[in-house]
Amino acid sequence: MPRIALSTADSDTLIELLSAHGAPAFRAAQLRHAAWQPFVSGLDDIRQLPSELRSRLSDDLDFSTVTIAAESEADFGRTIKLLCRLADGQTVETVAMETPGRELSRRRSTVCVSTQVGCAVGCPFCATGRMGLRRSCTAAEVVDQVRAAARALYARGLGPVTHVVYMGMGEPLAAYDATVGSMRVLVADGGLSARRITVSTSGVVPAIHRLAVEGMGCTLAVSLHASTDELRDRLVPLNRAHPLESLVGAATGYARATGRRLTFEWCLIGGINDSVEQARGLRDIARRAHAHVNVIPMNHIDDSPWGPPDRRTELAFLTELDGAVVTVRDTRGSDTDAACGQLRAALEQRRSLRPDGTLSPPARRVAPVSSTR
Incomplete structure (x- = not known):
């Protein structure tokens, strides 16, 4: 069974998941509410849920992707x-x-x-x-x-x-x-x-x-x-x-x-x-x-x-x-490096800008040679 993303799961999906774990349907509303609280960073922070249920849900539910x-x-x-x-x-x-x-x-x-x-x-x-x-x-x-x-x-x-x-x-x-x-x-x-x-x-x-x-x-x-x-x-x-x-x-x-x-x-x-x-x-x-x-x-x-x-x-x-x-x-x-046009993931391959405004193929990154001294 694929993992469920809390942020985009609808109520029916959450109710079905909770039912499979023997939990009542009203817990779905608690999950959906907690997902949007900035002080909640994971399932363990949702104290309205019993600790055992939080543990079981973590096997199927991603609090964040x-x-x-x-x-x-x-x-x-x-x-x-x-x-x-x-x-x-x-x-x-x-x-x-x-x-x-x-x-x-x-x-x-x-x-x-x-x-x-x-x-x-x-x-x-x-x-x-x-x-x-x-x-x-x-x-x-x-x-x-x-x-x-x-x-x-x-x-x-x-x-x-x-x-x-x-x-x-x-x-x-x-x-x-x-x-x-x-x-x-x-x-x-x-x-x-x-x-x-x-x-x-x-x-x-x-x-x-x-x-x-x-x-x-x-x-x-x-x-x-x-x-x-x-x-x-x-x-x-x-x-x-x-x-x-x-x-x-x-x-x-x-x-x-x-x-x-x-x-x-x-x-x-x-x-x-x-x-x-x-x-x-x-x-x-x-x-x-x-x-x-x-x-x-x-x-x-x-x-x-x-x-x-x-x-x-x-x-x-x-x-x-x-x-x-x-x-x-x-x-x-x-x-x-966060301004417009500068967003890039660390260590990704990048292409060079040619004088005519076109881009070269991705350059290979050479891993540094570790020292043996």
């Missing part, structure tokens, strides 16, 4: 990066970001989740894309990243989680069932509003159409990065299958169907997509789509000749976006 292999902090403890180990030994990274309340805004705790181990899209400016793809996560593995982040925030006197963004490792719409399944659990059981969930995609057009009729109402963020097909073919290889016209059409259709404002993300890369011509193209696309633009200066990545533009070029680019609704993202977590 992820374990924390490592964690680090940045931004004076307000950014927490978790290296989450999955049951098969693969690792993904999850980031929790606490933003204190200000005079005109409430505090928020945002968790950035991974949906795949690595990524097959292969965007050359993204550290994760240089790993290649190992596999997609399950819905439980995505949900359990949020629960693990909630516990990490709670342990530091922060939280609770208010927002979730699907912007970590992987292409969320290439792991469609896990993405949608996990969102449904976060809304139904985790207490999050779908309006506080954002799914970022590099442009899987058929999945955008599919998501539009799911009835979820989450925010869609499109990783645009170029306003012409010629440049986007280079920066986002998926564009060769789903070029800009079809992508923008699908995204605006999603916005109309859900009533949610569309976001275009733009990783600003010095000497690559920071020209005034690209800015004007972005402005025109954003205006037609009534979209918000999120500009993200590129983070420095090891072994990459690419990086952010100088301040003068950045300001010239932003000036050309006049007339569009624009924000410039704060690149939090860069000192702990």
Whole structure:
């Protein structure tokens, strides 16, 4: 019998499991409630259950499908990066970001989740894309990243989680069932509003159409990065299958169907997509789509000749976006390799960036020779 993940198990499944262990059905509600308490880290912490039952359940039930292999902090403890180990030994990274309340805004705790181990899209400016793809996560593995982040925030006197963004490792719409399944659990059981969930995609057009009729109402963020097909073919290889016209059409259709404002993300890369011509193209696309633009200066990545533009070029680019609704993202977590585009699992094989913007095959890592002295 396969093991059951507590975070995505429905009441009927839990009642059946409890019955097999001679326990009453009301214990299912206790299990489901405990799963979302940030101070509960395992079955042994659920004191409402008899100790013997807790022991027996551990043979069939996974309190969590992820374990924390490592964690680090940045931004004076307000950014927490978790290296989450999955049951098969693969690792993904999850980031929790606490933003204190200000005079005109409430505090928020945002968790950035991974949906795949690595990524097959292969965007050359993204550290994760240089790993290649190992596999997609399950819905439980995505949900359990949020629960693990909630516990990490709670342990530091922060939280609770208010927002979730699907912007970590992987292409969320290439792991469609896990993405949608996990969102449904976060809304139904985790207490999050779908309006506080954002799914970022590099442009899987058929999945955008599919998501539009799911009835979820989450925010869609499109990783645009170029306003012409010629440049986007280079920066986002998926564009060769789903070029800009079809992508923008699908995204605006999603916005109309859900009533949610569309976001275009733009990783600003010095000497690559920071020209005034690209800015004007972005402005025109954003205006037609009534979209918000999120500009993200590129983070420095090891072994990459690419990086952010100088301040003068950045300001010239932003000036050309006049007339569009624009924000410039704060690149939090860069000192702990947790900022956007830097998420990567430790010790994974990575591909090098060639001068033409393409990626080499994965480099072999040579194990260090142990000393015999």
